[in-house]
Amino acid sequence: MKYSLKWLRDYCPANVPADKLAQQLTMAGLEVESLVRVGDDVVLDVEVVPVRSDCLSMVGLAREISFLTGAPLTLPPVLIKEVRIPKEFSVDVDLVDRDLCPRYSARIVTDLRAGASPPWLAERLEAVGVRSLNNVVDITNFVNLEMGQPLHAFDLAKLRGRKLVIRRAAAGEKLVLIDGQELALSPEDLVIADAEGAVALAGVMGGRDSEVSSSTEAVVIESAHFDPVSVRRTARRYGLSTESSYRFERGTDPTATLEAADRAAALIAEVAGGTVLGPPADKGQTEWSRPAIVLRPARANMLLGTSLTGEDMAVLLRRLYFDVGLDRMENLIISAPPYRRDVCAEIDVVEEVGRAYGYDDVEATLPGGRMPAPARVPREELERAAREVLTAAGFAEVYTPSFTDPEKLAAYGLDAATAVPVANPTVSQFSHLRPALWPALAEVATRNGRLGAPSVLVFELGTVFEPGEDGRVVERPRLAALAAGEAAPRHWSRPPPRADFFFVKGIVEALARALDASLTWRGESFSLGDGEGKYVRLPLEPFGEGHVVEMDVAPLYGRAAAPSRRYHPISRFPSVVRDLAVVVDDGTAAADVVAALRDSSELAREVSVFDVFTGEGLPPGRKSLGIRIRYQADDRTLTDEEANAARQGAIEILTERFGATLRSQ
Amino acid sequence: MTEDAKKFLAEVTALKTAAEKAATAVSDGKALERWRIEFLGRKSPLGRLSKSLTSLAEGDRPAAGKALNELRADLKAEYESLQKRLGPKKAGTDEARLDYTLPGVQPPIGTLHPLTKTYYEITAFFASLGFNVAHGPEVEDEFHNFGALNFPPDHPSRDAQDTLYVNDEWLLRTHTSPAQIRVMLEQRPPLRVIVPGRCFRADAVDASHYPVFHQVEGLLVDENVSLGDLKGTLTAFAEYIFGPDTKMRFRPHFFPFTEPSAEVDISCVVCGGEGCRTCGGKGWLEIAGAGMVHPNVFRNVGYDPEQWAGYAFGMGVERIAMLKYGIDDIRLFYENDFAFLKQF
Known part of the structure; x- marks a missing residue:
């Protein structure tokens, strides 16, 4: 304000x-x-x-x-010279819905001349950004700004039946507001009505038909206390926010209604030359009291970290117009002033003491007390482990928004029906929650590619969302990594490797090693420990194509925190290497061959594929795998004969299980 | 020595001469490979000669074998010297004339996002004070995001939250505070937790607003906890993150879930408090909201507010990162330009 x-x-x-x-x-x-x-x-x-x-x-x-x-406070004077209400000007105020309007006060001013405001008035309003309209309306605004009590002036001549009824609207009841908007009201709205229908939306805005105009000669000044929730709901229902609704929503002082009406009436009489009639209307609850609050000084000191006496606190509070007494236990008995509607309980008074004392003067201390036992946080540890693997492999971490939109999803071949829509999105590109991380990574890649990056290696740890049962949303923490273009930094001395499937698969394998998790592939899908993942190859400008792996990480949380890994004593004896070139059917999974070889002998310590080829020299439908096996024993140096025997055994297993033949034979 | 053996040795000599002659014509890698196949390949005369060795008379074999082995060694040496001559074609790598100022081969170096780095710094500070990390869901219900945190229904305090909804029942958390509630419902004091996480607001996108942002929430509950402890904790935090000369101030504020509440400012990281563009001339920058846990929040989770006291604070990771690194546009965090990311 x-x-x-x-x-x-x-x-x-x-x-x-x-x-x-x-x-x-x-x-x-x-x-x-x-x-x-x-x-x-x-x-x-x-x-x-x-x-x-x-x-x-x-x-x-x-x-x-x-x-x-410490400067003195002078409240504005209210000097009313009232004239007894003549019959023809009496207005009957009927407060029907007291739950939404606990108090309704009103004053009538007659014989006035609506017109331009005097300079002092216009100046005051304009200084704080309120446009001067006419002397009557300006005074209601002035008193609102001065005292914080919203007022409304009705043109008395336009109130049909000389009646003001404060009631809930009838369903569909029509009201044209001052701003010209026509509303079909809800029965939850509180209105001010005359004998025939609504003339104002209570606490929010007046109606056009009873508005003060240049021909207005008499006004009814309304000064009411409306229920904050009711005003807020009504204002929101019609998308309105006014100086009046803003204050009512936040709560006004119910004891001040009559005083504000009087202040406004007196000022209108002063600037528009009218006569204030009396007595004023004042319906509903006119006596208001504040609850007595017990403030325990020791408690306040504990919470604030201060060492004030009860007397110190009382002095501060009295200067803020709180009533302060003492009980037999040396506790302060507090009654807050009526306008301090935020002060209802001891903690509110504690805050007020702290505020009055000054937070700056509260001494800064580090917490003592008991320390909870440190706990491992599997999610944090997994995320750190994943970040280590990915950054060590040269990947840059990115953060992308959690939102997407159906068009984008369609462009990446994803079904928008799998994404959770946001009910009230602010921007259309952010209309749905992301069902996968990789489309945003693809955008990051394209953006950087177009900016000239020859290589994009990026990853993100983030949550994806999918629709669950009963309107619920299922959250899945994921890790996605994307590689496109060159797979390593450039150097003038050698050509860079290109990112491809095996490059991103290597990342998954590195994760598997770091987390001591099993890894199995079925087509483009894989299982890493108990988590599922997928490889996606996508067309990607300007690189041609991008390679992505995306996987659930929640099932892996325990792995980084408490690895199952155990130390295996190192053999001090040399190992023997044997190579095999075996020909198997195209459909045979290399991983199965490797696994069979690893199990073929307890001496087989390491099995690796060093060559794969098909075509020339091979029967159609067959491929050749070049495999290296490293044999080693813990207790002796292997002889060539032992290694050869192990190799022979391996060949037999491959022949039996996979119909393999040796290539060089 | 038999005729066969003499012929064998002559062939060896001829082959050596031919190879040496051919070597002088080798000028690039392809020619070298052709040379290798011709003289050292499986079908080269060398292979044929070694097979024919067995057909020689037994007495001649040692001499012939020795000649053949020498030839093989010579050819290999020739090949290696050719390789050496042809290989380092690029300027600057000739060992004698090596330009030591040429750039090295860059190992692949990944980068952590600045928000992660900032978050890890924040965590490191609070871990040293005994705070454990907890997480909560990003999609929350009304109870955890508002009700339990003492936001009255239909109250203007909700306006500041600009909530994004999924449906009538579920919303995207507007702060990490709901995780406070989850932690307190599950655990008994004493408690020290920080909750990091992604939050959402129905904000338009501009240099200082983004619909997605990250918070770190802190909560400490014990028998005697004061606003002074909160001040001390956050003062030490500010000095840890922004340097020992950082000043801090607490301004009274309002949050439904804490009372007393404060907004926490640090002296401007750019001007040190003189007033500049970054701090809008004020000399201070807001870094967190904080306060003493409201007794209603304790009641909502079944803690006795007479027995327990606590403080809570929340800070924006983006905000801290922007101040720490001098970043002036929040969108940079989500655009992920390498020119930006590679600076951290």
Whole structure:
């Protein structure tokens, strides 16, 4: 909210430079976001937190300034010269729905001349960004800004039946607002109606047909206390937010309605030359009291980290207009002023003591007390392990948004029906939750490729989403890695390797080793430990193609934290290497051959494929695998004969299991 | 020596001469390979000669074999010297004239995202104070995201949250605070946890807003915990992350789930408090929201607010990273340009 320093000084003539004052307000929880000098005035823009509605007025902020600077607070005078209401001007106020409007006060001013406002009034309003309309409306706005009590002026002549009924709207009841918008009302809306229908949307906006105009001669000034939730719901229902609804939503002072109506009536009489009629209408609850709150000084000191006496606290609170008494236990018995609707419980008073004392003066200490036992966090450990493997392989970590849209998904061959839609997206490209990480990685690759990167190696750890049962959303933490273009940094002395399937598969294998997890491939899918993953080859500009592996990581969480790995004593005896070139059917999985060889002898320590080929010299439908086996014993040097025998045994197993033949024979 | 043997030795000599002659004409890798196949390949005369060795008279075999072995060694040596001559064709690698200033072969060096690096720094600090890490779901319900955190229904305090909804029941968490609730529902005090994670707001995209962002939430619950402890913790944190000269201040603020509440500012990392463009002339930069856990939050999770006290804080990882590295646009974190990523 904007505040004029000149206007504030009407109530608290603090002799403090504006920037010093801004600093003090900020440190009291009323953050001054900007400070602009306009002529001989200074306009402060203050962020008022939702529970401090008492500060949404000049008087409210002046009260804080008075506390902070010690300068006296002068409240605006209310000098009413009222004339008894003649019959022809009486208005019958019928407060029907007291739950939504606990109090409704109103004043009538007659014989006025609606017209331009005097300069002092227009100046005050315009200083804080409110446009001057006419003297009557300007006064209602002025008093709202001055006291924080929203007011509304009805043209008395336009109230049919001389009646104001505060009631819930009928379903579909029509109301044309001051801004010209026509509403079909909900029965949950509170309206002010005359004898024939709604004339105002309570606490939000007045109706066009009863609006004050240049021909207005008499007005009814409404000063009510509306239920905050009701006003908020109604305002939101129609997408409205007004100076009035903003204050009512945050809570107004129910004890101030009549005073505000009187202040406005007196000022209207002053600037528009009218006569204030009396007595005022004042329906609903007119007596309000505040609960007594017990403040235990020891408790306050414990929570704040201060060592104030009860008397110190009482002094601070009294300066903020709290009633403070003492009970026999030396506890303070507190009653907050009526406008401090945020202070209802002991903790609220503790905060107020802290705020008044100054957070800056609270001594900074490190927490003592008991320390909980450190716990392993499998997810954190897995993520760290994965990041180590990927960065060591040259991959850059990326963060992409969790959102996508159906068009993008379709472009990558994914079905939008598998993605969870966001009910209220702000941007159309962010309409759904991502069902996979890799499409965004592909975009990152293309973006960097177009910027000239010859190589893109990127990975992301993130959550993907899929629709679950009963409107639930299933979250899957994933790891995805994408490689495109060159697979290693360039050097002028040698051609770079290209990223391909085997390159990204190598990443998965490295993860399997790091996590001590099993890895099995079935076509383009794989299982890494208990997690499932997939290889995707995709067309990717400007590289031609990209290679992705994406896998669930939640099933792997335990692996990084508590590896099952055990030390195997190192053999001190040399190993013997034997090569095999075996010819098997094309459909035979190399992994099966390798596994069979690994199991073929307890001496077989390492089995690796060093060559694969098909075509020339081989029968159709067959391929040749060049395999190297390293044999080693823990307790002796292997002889050539032992190695040859093991090799022979391996050949027999391959012949039997896979119909393999040796190539060089 | 038989005629056969003499013929054999003559062939060896001829082959050596032919090979040497042919070697002078080898000028590139392809020619070298042709030379290798011709003189050292499986079907080369050398192979034929070694097979014919067995057909010689037994007495001649040692001499012939020795000649043949020498020839094989010579040819191999020739091949290697040719390789050496032809191989390092590129300038600067000739050992004698090596240009030591040429760039080396870069090992593949990956990078962690700056948000990860920042998060790890934050974690390291709090781990040293005994905080454990906990996680919570990104899709939350009303109870955990709002209700249990003492956000009244239909209250303006919800406006600041700009919530993205999945449907009537489920929403995308607007902060990591719901995980506080989950932790407290599962564990008993004393508690020290930090909760990292991705959060969501219905924000438009600009230099300082993005619909996705990351928070680290902290929670400490024990028998005697004060606002002073919170100040001390976050002061030490600010000095750890931003350097020992960093000043910190607590401004009273409002959050539904803490009371007293504060916004936490540090002295501007650019101007040190003088006032500059980064801090908007204020000299201070906001880095966190914090406060003492509200008694209603304790009640909502079944803790007795008379027995327990606690503090909580939440900070934006993007915000900390931006201040730490001097990044002025939040979108850079999600665009992932290498020119950006490779700086960290």
